[in-house]
Structures are given as C-alpha cells and as structure tokens.
Amino acid sequence: MKSDAVFKRAFNDALDLIGNLPVEAPFPSENQLSVQLMVSRTTVRKILSAIRAQSLPAAGDSRPLIGAIPRFAEAETIPISEQVEKHFMEWMLRDNTRPGTSINELQLARRFGLATTGIREFLNRFQRFGLIERRPNAGWVFKGFTASFALELFEIREIFELRSALAFAMLPATSALWQKLEALRDQHTQLLEEIDTRYHDFSDLDSRFHRLINSAAPNRFIEDFFDIITLIFHYHYQWNKRDERQRNEVAIKEHLTYIEALLSRNPSIVELACRAHLASAKETLMRSSSRKTSEFARADDAKDPVTPSAAMPSASS
Amino acid sequence: MKSDAVFKRAFNDALDLIGNLPVEAPFPSENQLSVQLMVSRTTVRKILSAIRAQSLPAAGDSRPLIGAIPRFAEAETIPISEQVEKHFMEWMLRDNTRPGTSINELQLARRFGLATTGIREFLNRFQRFGLIERRPNAGWVFKGFTASFALELFEIREIFELRSALAFAMLPATSALWQKLEALRDQHTQLLEEIDTRYHDFSDLDSRFHRLINSAAPNRFIEDFFDIITLIFHYHYQWNKRDERQRNEVAIKEHLTYIEALLSRNPSIVELACRAHLASAKETLMRSSSRKTSEFARADDAKDPVTPSAAMPSASS
DNA sequence: GGATTGTTTTTTATTGATAAAAACTTTGTT
DNA sequence: AACAAAGTTTTTATCAATAAAAAACAATCC
Numbered sequence: 001m002k003s004d005a006v007f008k009r010a011f012n013d014a015l016d017l018i019g020n021l022p023v024e025a026p027f028p029s030e031n032q033l034s035v036q037l038m039v040s041r042t043t044v045r046k047i048l049s050a051i052r053a054q055s056l057p058a059a060g061d062s063r064p065l066i067g068a069i070p071r072f073a074e075a076e077t078i079p080i081s082e083q084v085e086k087h088f089m090e091w092m093l094r095d096n097t098r099p100g101t102s103i104n105e106l107q108l109a110r111r112f113g114l115a116t117t118g119i120r121e122f123l124n125r126f127q128r129f130g131l132i133e134r135r136p137n138a139g140w141v142f143k144g145f146t147a148s149f150a151l152e153l154f155e156i157r158e159i160f161e162l163r164s165a166l167a168f169a170m171l172p173a174t175s176a177l178w179q180k181l182e183a184l185r186d187q188h189t190q191l192l193e194e195i196d197t198r199y200h201d202f203s204d205l206d207s208r209f210h211r212l213i214n215s216a217a218p219n220r221f222i223e224d225f226f227d228i229i230t231l232i233f234h235y236h237y238q239w240n241k242r243d244e245r246q247r248n249e250v251a252i253k254e255h256l257t258y259i260e261a262l263l264s265r266n267p268s269i270v271e272l273a274c275r276a277h278l279a280s281a282k283e284t285l286m287r288s289s290s291r292k293t294s295e296f297a298r299a300d301d302a303k304d305p306v307t308p309s310a311a312m313p314s315a316s317s
Numbered sequence: 318m319k320s321d322a323v324f325k326r327a328f329n330d331a332l333d334l335i336g337n338l339p340v341e342a343p344f345p346s347e348n349q350l351s352v353q354l355m356v357s358r359t360t361v362r363k364i365l366s367a368i369r370a371q372s373l374p375a376a377g378d379s380r381p382l383i384g385a386i387p388r389f390a391e392a393e394t395i396p397i398s399e400q401v402e403k404h405f406m407e408w409m410l411r412d413n414t415r416p417g418t419s420i421n422e423l424q425l426a427r428r429f430g431l432a433t434t435g436i437r438e439f440l441n442r443f444q445r446f447g448l449i450e451r452r453p454n455a456g457w458v459f460k461g462f463t464a465s466f467a468l469e470l471f472e473i474r475e476i477f478e479l480r481s482a483l484a485f486a487m488l489p490a491t492s493a494l495w496q497k498l499e500a501l502r503d504q505h506t507q508l509l510e511e512i513d514t515r516y517h518d519f520s521d522l523d524s525r526f527h528r529l530i531n532s533a534a535p536n537r538f539i540e541d542f543f544d545i546i547t548l549i550f551h552y553h554y555q556w557n558k559r560d561e562r563q564r565n566e567v568a569i570k571e572h573l574t575y576i577e578a579l580l581s582r583n584p585s586i587v588e589l590a591c592r593a594h595l596a597s598a599k600e601t602l603m604r605s606s607s608r609k610t611s612e613f614a615r616a617d618d619a620k621d622p623v624t625p626s627a628a629m630p631s632a633s634s
Numbered sequence: 635g636g637a638t639t640g641t642t643t644t645t646t647a648t649t650g651a652t653a654a655a656a657a658c659t660t661t662g663t664t
Numbered sequence: 665a666a667c668a669a670a671g672t673t674t675t676t677a678t679c680a681a682t683a684a685a686a687a688a689c690a691a692t693c694c
Contacts, residue, residue, distance in 0.1 A: 001647080001648055001649065001681095001682060001683045001684075002646070002647040002648060002682085002683055002684040002685070003647075003648075003683095003684080004683085004684060004685090006454065006684075006685065007684075007685080029637080029638060029639085030638070030639070031637075031638070031639095039685075039686085040685055040686040040687070041639090041686085041687090042684085042685055042686060042687080043684085043685060043686080045639085045640090046684090046685090079453075079647085080647080080648075081647080081648095104674090104675070105675075105676070106674080106675060106676085107675095114648080114649085115648060115649050115650070116649095116650095116675090116676080116677095117434065117647090117648065117649075117650095118647090118648070118649090120438065120676090120677090121437065121438070121441055121647095121648095124438055124441040124442050125441050125442075125444065127442065127445075128444075128445040128541070130537050130538065130541065136396075136676095137323065137654090137655060137656070137675090137676065137677080138655090138656065138657090138675085138676080139656095139675075139676075149537075152535075152536045152537055152538060153538070155536060156536065156538045156539070159476060159480065163476065218469075219469045219472060219473065220447050220466075220469055221447065221469060221470070221473045221542065221545075222473070224445070224447065225538065228538075318651095318652060318653045318654075318677080318678055318679065319652085319653055319654040319655070319676070319677040319678055320653095320654080320677075320678075321653085321654060321655090323654075323655065324654075324655080346667085346668060346669085347668070347669070348667085348668070348669095356655075356656085357655055357656040357657070358656085358657090358669095359654085359655055359656060359657080360654085360655060360656080362669085362670085363654090363655090396677085397677080397678075398677080398678095421644090421645075422645075422646070423644080423645060423646085424645095431678080431679085432678065432679045432680070433645095433646085433647095433679095433680095434677090434678065434679070434680095435677090435678070435679090437646090437647090438677095453646095454645090454646065454647080454684090454685060454686070455645085455646080455685085455686065455687090456645075456646075456686095
C-alpha cells in the first residue's frame with residue numbers, strides 16, 4: 001500500500017497557503033491549487049474535503065475556517081523512499097559501518113521497518129554513487145568512504161570544473177549567464193555579511209554556484225557526477241559540524257575570488273582561482289574526515305579508510 | 318518465486334564438465350564442483366540429484382552415465398533480470414521508440430511477461446546510463462539516444478581517455494602493464510590477420526584495451542563511465558551491422574598506432590594517436606546512426622534524435 | 635467555450651508471501 | 665583432525681494484491 005506522504009505534505013502546505021491568502025482574494029480553484037501544491041487534482045480534492053471535514057461545519061459553504069486545524073508531523077510528510085536514504089546513512093554513521101561490511105536486505109528492512117523491496121530499490125539507485133557493490137544472488141558490499149574514494153572523486157571534480165569554468169569564461173558577453181553570475185556574487189557578499197547567523201545557508205549556495213558554472217556548457221554526465229558530490233558533501237558535513245562557520249566563511253571568500261576571476265574572462269586567472277578553491281575544498285574534506293581515522297580498522301581492498309563510518313546515501317534525485 | 322536459471326545454467330555446465338572428465342580422474346567432490354560451476358553447494362547438490370535421477374539407475378553408485386541427458390534451452394538459463402535488458406532494447410528498437418516517450422511500468426511488465434517489480438528494478442539501475450528519467454509518482458520518460466547524447470558522451474570520453482593515456486605513458490618501465498600492453502598489441506595484429514572471419518571479436522578486444530589504459534591510474538568514476546560506453550556500443554552496433562568488418566579493421570589499425578605511441582612514451586605522440594582514434598570512433602558512431610535520422614520525429618527537448626530508436630539498456634554489471 | 639467540479643480508469647508505491655540459492659551447522663568417514 | 669556429505673537456517677529474487685496518486689473522461693456553469 002502506497003504511503004500518503006504526498007497527501008500529508010500537500011495538506012500542510014495547503015493550510016499555509018490558504019492561511020496567507022489576502023482577505024479579499026477569491027478562494028483558489030482546484031486546478032490552481034493543484035499547480036501550486038504540485039500534486040494532482042485528485043489529491044487536491046482529498047485535501048479540500050479533509051479540510052472541510054475539520055473546519056466548522058456548514059459555515060455557508062464559502063471559504064472554510066482554517067484556524068486551528070492541526071498539521072501532520074514533518075516525518076509523515078516524507079515519502080518512504082526518501083526516508084530510506086536517511087536511515088541508511090544513520091546505519092553507516094551510528095553503527096560505524098566499515099569498508100567491506102556486507103549489506104543484508106532483510107536486516108535493513110527490519111531495522112528500518114519496511115519491506116525488502118524498498119531497500120532493494122534504494123540500493124539499486126544508490127549503487128551509482130560508487131559506495132556499494134552488488135554481488136548477484138549474494139547481496140551487497142559496502143565499499144566505504146575511503147581516502148581513495150575521496151581522491152578519485154576530487155580528481156574528476158577538478159577535471160570537470162576546470163573544463164566548465166573555462167567554457168564559462170569564453171561565454172559571449174551577451175549571455176544571460178553573466179547576470180546570473182552577478183546575482184550569485186551578490187548573494188555571496190550578503191551571506192558573508194550575515195555569516196554568523198546564516199552560515200548553514202552556504203551549502204545550498206555552493207551547489208547552485210557550481211551548477212551555474214556547469215551550465216555554461218551543459219553535459220548530462222557532468223551533471224550526474226555533481227549529484228554525487230552534492231550527496232557526499234551534504235552528509236559528510238551533516239555528520240561533521242566542526243568549524244562549520246569558519247570553513248564556510250573561507251569558502252565564500254574563495255568563491256568570490258573565483259567569481260571575480262570569471263568576470264575578468266582571463267583564462268589563466270580563472271584556472272588559478274578555480275584550482276585554489278578546489279584544492280582547499282579537498283583539503284578541508286580530507287582533513288576533517290581523517291581525524292577519526294585511527295579509530296577504525298581496515299578492510300581487505302580498502303587500505304585507506306578516511307571517514308570510515310562516515311558519509312553517504314541518497315539516490316532520490 | 319525466484320527463477321531457477323542459476324540451476325539450469327549450472328546443470329548444463331556440469332554435464333559438459335563431467336563429460337570432459339579424464340576417464341581415470343576421480344569424480345569431483347561437491348565442493349570442487351561448487352567452485353568450478355560458480356554456484357553454492359546447495360545448487361550443486363540439486364544438480365547432482367537431478368543427474369542421478371536421469372542417468373541409468375543403480376549403476377553401482379559410482380560415476381553416473383551422462384550419455385544423452387538433455388540440456389536446458391539457452392533461454393532458460395538467463396536470469397530474468399538480464400532478460401529485461403534485452404527486452405527493453407528490443408522495445409526501443411522494434412517499436413521505434415522516440416525521445417520523449419513515456420515509459421509505463423505496467424505495460425512493459427505485461428509485454429515482457431513479468432511482474433512490475435522486475436521492470437522497476439531494471440529502470441532504477443538503468444537510470445544511470447542517462448537515457449531515461451524518473452518522474453516521481455508519474456513513471457519514466459525515455460530521453461532518447463540523441464545526437465547531443467552522443468556528443469556529450471564523447472566529450473567526456475575524450476577527456477578521460479586522454480588523461481589515462483598520458484598517465485599510462487608516464488608509467489615506470491618496470492610496470493607490469495607494459496607487458497600486458499604488448500600482449501594486447503599481439504592480439505590486435507593477430508586479429509588483423511584473420512579479420513575476414515573473426516571481425517566480431519573486435520568489440521571485446523576494444524573494451525579490454527581501453528580498460529587496460531584506464532588501469533594505469535585507476536579511478537572508479539572513470540570505470541563506471543566506461544560501462545556506459547560499452548553498453549552503448551554493444552547495442553548500437555548490434556543493431557547496426559553495416560560495414561562492420563571494414564569499420565573494425567580501421568579501428569584495429571588505429572589501436573595499433575595508438576599502442577605504438579604509448580610504447581614510445583612520448584606524450585605528444587600519444588595525445589595525437591589517442592585523439593585521432595577517438596575522433597574516428599565518434600565519426601563512425603555519428604555517421605552510422607544519423608543515416609536513419611530523417612525517419613524520426615523530434616521530441617520537445619530533444620532537438621536531435623540520432624539513432625532515435627537505437628541504443629540502450631543494460632544495468633547488469 | 636473555456637475553466638470548474640464530479641466520476642471513472644489507469645498507474646505507481648508498497649506490502650507480504652514463497653521458491654531458489656546461499657550460508658551455516660552438524661554428522662560421518664578415513 | 666580434516667575434509668566430504670547431509671541437514672538446517674537465512675537471504676535473495678520474484679510474484680500477486682492493493683491503497684494512494686495521477687490521468688482521462690464527462691458533466692456543469694457562468
């Protein structure tokens with residue numbers, strides 16, 4: 001049976017939406033709601049009737065009184081397939097899963113409280129991140145977030161980013177991307193000013209920035225690769241909060257230099273700034289994860305656990 | 318219920334194995350068979366008892382008479398999950414599926430004669446090849462093997478191959494890879510001599526060659542990317558047999574030049590040979606597929622179907 | 635006549651059940 | 665003891681069933 005997370009999420013959103021409606025605005029039509037809530041009209045109707053059932057009855061069939069209708073808990077609004085990701089990560093983090101550990105579908109299913117099919121689906125999608133490997137008829141093996149994983153990741157990242165940055169610098173002055181770049185620069189300076197309170201917002205800005213650069217010469221394989229980076233960083237830093245503010249502040253400044261370099265359109269300057277930023281990002285990742293290294297044992301083929309238990313999943317995108 | 322393709326494949330293999338046993342050799346133990354047939358001992362026992370049941374009864378409990386025990390049909394020995402790949406490809410080829418077509422799990426399941434779960438699993442794995450896209454709660458879309466797909470693919474391929482070829486050229490003279498390279502060169506010359514009869518053998522040689530080069534500086538992301546190339550070429554050329562012999566002959570000669578360049582260890586010569594080979598491979602692919610282009614309509618975002626119906630799946634590795 | 639609401643059909647997400655295959659444990663044999 | 669065979673338990677692959685969500689169709693309404 002399908003979970004009704006879609007309904008619950010949209011229900012909560014609908015309450016917000018209706019609550020914030022200007023007093024004079026007409027009540028939105030089902031179609032409009034369907035667009036705004038990003039669900040089918042079928043679901044909109046379900047929401048509407050749920051709302052009507054809970055608001056004061058027979059209030060003249062006009063706009064229902066939303067008042068104090070309770071929302072669904074956050075957790076209930078996340079579809080199972082996405083929860084698996086989180087669970088899986090926790091399994092690795094908390095249980096300190098080591099490279100070489102074999103993954104048991106049934107066990108995970110029981111632990112996560114869902115059917116094996118869900119696990120299977122997740123693992124199949126997650127496979128592409130290069131952290132697990134399939135053994136037909138014999139489950140999966142966790143390969144681990146080892147130092148070599150990180151090194152290999154960064155090697156490719158550097159190749160791709162350099163290629164895209166240079167392509168960006170060559171963009172004609174008329175390209176719309178220049179404006180977007182300037183907008184992003186402004187967001188960076190702004191974030192820098194409020195860094196003390198908003199430093200968490202960096203990770204989103206970071207991935208938007210790198211995606212913008214990639215869009216100068218779009219290539220689906222590069223974009224796919226960036227999903228891996230995004231995932232790794234997301235979970236890695238979620239696990240390791242040390243020096244977050246400081247770390248992000250440095251990165252923002254590097255981005256600003258990098259952006260200026262792009263705006264200068266001078267290839268060698270761009271290359272310099274880009275290389276500098278990536279080197280620093282790599283250093284940060286390797287350093288922050290290797291501190292814990294000594295605690296962990298090593299698996300056969302993994303001679304270099306870096307963030308042994310660390311980092312992981314997400315195959316949702 | 319699991320299919321028993323593993324058993325059937327191993328059963329057939331076992332008959333061959335036992336049939337070819339030297340007369341004096343002792344009958345292999347269950348454990349030995351398990352290793353040789355690459356299945357668990359559980360399956361070996363099942364095979365053994367199946368064989369005993371069919372061979373002349375009570376022949377003194379020693380070596381059973383294999384004689385004329387019938388084998389299982391080839392088709393039965395392929396696990397369902399692998400069949401899906403083939404089916405899916407045929408669906409695209411035969412039905413001339415166009416970019417933008419939406420993929421319906423239920424429909425495919427019915428057509429392929431299996432449960433939707435199998436389709437789902439396949440699609441999830443196949444996703445990474447960049448030819449389909451998921452729409453949560455609303456199925457999948459076939460993005461098509463368009464010209465831009467091919468161009469993007471080759472852009473990355475060139476970047477990766479160049480990087481690996483240069484790394485290879487820098488390998489110390491003591492590296493074992495030089496010998497392997499020489500061995501591969503010999504296989505190339507040999508194949509060239511027998512090209513008229515053995516030209517199909519090229520595709521295997523090709524992928525072994527490129528994998529060898531990559532192994533100079535191993536990187537899992539590059540290896541993963543090569544799976545995509547292998548897949549595309551496999552199916553693309555399986556579908557398009559035009560000029561196969563001629564095409565392969567040219568490629569072999571290019572490989573030989575490329576190999577000599579590597580052996581020379583001169584980076585600029587390597588780069589030249591590598592670029593030349595890739596350019597020619599790209600040209601071949603684009604040319605052979607674009608011939609049919611005119612037949613096909615174009616989908617929204619795909620302004621350039623190349624081998625519209627062509628090319629595809631395989632998420633088995 | 636184009637948007638709105640009401641109704642029916644199709645498709646996706648998720649579960650639980652089960653045979654095949656693998657992994658583990660015990661027993662037997664030299 | 666050391667390996668082979670027999671027996672048991674666990675795990676994977678696969679199916680069929682079903683509620684939720686989407687899509688398609690039909691009836692209304694300014």
